[in-house]
Amino acid sequence: MALQPAPPSRVFMELVPWANLGRENNPIPALEAQPVGSRPHAAKAHPGAREVHVSGAAEVSASPDRAQVAVRVSSTKEAAAEAKKSVCRRLDYITQSLQQQGLQAENVTVTKDIRRVENAYHMEAEVCITFTEFGKMQNICNFLVEKLDSSVVISPPEFYHTSGSIENLRRQACLVAVENAWRKAQEVCDLVGQTLGKPLLIKEEETKEWEGQIDDHQISRLPGSLTVQQKIKSATMHAASKVFITFEVKGKEKKKKHL
Numbered sequence: 001m002a003l004q005p006a007p008p009s010r011v012f013m014e015l016v017p018w019a020n021l022g023r024e025n026n027p028i029p030a031l032e033a034q035p036v037g038s039r040p041h042a043a044k045a046h047p048g049a050r051e052v053h054v055s056g057a058a059e060v061s062a063s064p065d066r067a068q069v070a071v072r073v074s075s076t077k078e079a080a081a082e083a084k085k086s087v088c089r090r091l092d093y094i095t096q097s098l099q100q101q102g103l104q105a106e107n108v109t110v111t112k113d114i115r116r117v118e119n120a121y122h123m124e125a126e127v128c129i130t131f132t133e134f135g136k137m138q139n140i141c142n143f144l145v146e147k148l149d150s151s152v153v154i155s156p157p158e159f160y161h162t163s164g165s166i167e168n169l170r171r172q173a174c175l176v177a178v179e180n181a182w183r184k185a186q187e188v189c190d191l192v193g194q195t196l197g198k199p200l201l202i203k204e205e206e207t208k209e210w211e212g213q214i215d216d217h218q219i220s221r222l223p224g225s226l227t228v229q230q231k232i233k234s235a236t237m238h239a240a241s242k243v244f245i246t247f248e249v250k251g252k253e254k255k256k257k258h259l
Contacts, residue, residue, distance in 0.1 A: 050249040051200060052189065056181025057242045060173045061212070064159035064235040067137055071127040071144065072153045076120050083114065083123040090148060091125050097147075098129065101140055107131070131157075138228065156225055159235035166209075166237060173241035174204055181245045189249060197248030205242045212236035 071094055075086035091110070098108055107130040114123040131137035134157075141154050182199075189196040212233055226234065 050194075052185050052196070052247045052249050053244070054181045054185045054188075054247070055205075055242065055244050056177045056179070056184060057240070058173050058176035058180055059238060059240040060169060060176060061236055061238045062161070062165060062169045063232055064161050064237075065132065065165045066162055067131045067134055067157045067159045069129050069131065069137060069141060069157050070155040071129065072124065072155070073127075074122065074124045074151060076117060076122045078120050080114065080121040080123075083121045087112075087123045087125050090152060091127070093148070094127055094144065094152075097143065098127075098140065101136065103129065103131075103140075134228070134232070157228065157231065159231055161235075161237055169237055169239045170207065170209070170241075173207070173239040174243065177204075177241040177243045178202065178245065181243055182247075185245070185247050193252055195250040195252055197250045199245055199247050201244075201246040203244045205244050206240075207242075208240040210238050212238060 073087050073090050073094070075083045077083040077086065095108065095110070109128040110125065111128075112123070112125045114121060116122075129137075129140075137157060141157075144152065144154060182196075186196050212235070
């Protein structure tokens with residue numbers, strides 16, 4: 001049976017030799033591990049300089065920072081005024097309760113709609129509430145369920161990320177990947193008795209984003225909808241970054257003895 005070809009080797013560190021041969025009688029040998037094929041972006045060694053090429057990767061995650069809940073109130077009456085009165089009475093109670101809980105007006109949106117249904121009038125009102133504190137959200141929803149009748153319907157919370165939080169997550173993934181690459185280069189240089197210099201090239205090679213998911217086996221075991229914690233886990237965003245960095249490498253400086 002034919003053997004499978006070996007996978008290409010991965011470069012995690014590459015030390016480019018110093019072109020200055022005057023310090024030693026023999027040139028310093030190169031320490032490098034080349035993959036199959038050349039790296040098209042690898043920086044060329046400058047005359048008289050040594051470089052170390054390293055790669056770094058990182059994966060970070062962030063839970064959703066917003067949740068939205070919709071509270072719907074409806075009433076059907078023969079007279080339009082009676083339908084309005086029934087809905088507005090409960091609507092006022094909801095909005096006052098939200099104010100007492102410290103919710104800002106900009107986080108509450110109210111819409112109203114009335115229409116004819118056969119020989120009656122049907123009125124609906126919807127209160128959309130945006131929460132930044134999920135514990136407060138649960139307390140308010142539980143309070144409204146206890147105080148209002150079955151004509152008031154509270155939707156399950158929808159968790160999401162603001163655009164600013166996603167952008168921060170991307171930056172964090174890149175910065176952690178750069179830090180990991182720098183730490184790798186620092187440790188390798190210490191191991192071979194060299195001093196790590198300034199970065200000459202920093203390139204983000206790959207980025208990836210995905211949303212956390214509940215596995216199918218777990219969903220099949222749930223009797224109903226997902227719990228709040230499961231919804232938060234499902235809406236958690238993940239970001240990964242891979243970077244390639246070239247650092248300058250300096251020789252260890254010998255300490256002068258003072259007489």
